[in-house]
Amino acid sequence: DEVTALALNPSGTRVASASRDQTVRVWDVPSGKSTATFDGHTDWVREAAFHPQRNVVMSAGRDGTVRLWSLDDSTQLNSYPFPGDVRAAAFHPSGEMLAVGAEDGTITLLDVNTHKTITQLQQHTKPVVALAFHPQGTVLASGGGDNKIFLWGLPNR
Helix, strand or coil: CCEEEEEECCCCCEEEEEECCCEEEEEECCCCCEEEEEECCCCCEEEEEECCCCCEEEEEECCCEEEEEECCCCCEEEEEECCCCEEEEEECCCCCEEEEEECCCEEEEEECCCCCEEEEEECCCCCEEEEEECCCCCEEEEEECCCCEEEEECCCC
């Protein structure tokens, strides 16, 4: 099925692919072989990303969930439910926070360790479709279906 997102791990040795077949696959770059398949989503997966420090992959999808998967034992670590389609998600460079962009235009910042919402950011009037953190983690950029880009100042973490 159609590949909807790709992500490289920090060392460049693995690629995660998200797909319309409701899976996330992890590939070994040198060999080109699949090393893990994660299937827990109930609709197609829109986003995949590697945790910046841990052996973890994140996925987000149309089923309204963001999931964290262990690369050590190929298990699901957590599932975070959201109301409606999750269009975008990104790890903070520290790995301590996850930004999640939703269908309703809301961005939720989650604490990866406590699994609690840190805050919600609301400025977009249509779905949030792109998220990216500044390498120092002080700014979050968001892009929306409303044709707008916002830059959000963040406290140091």
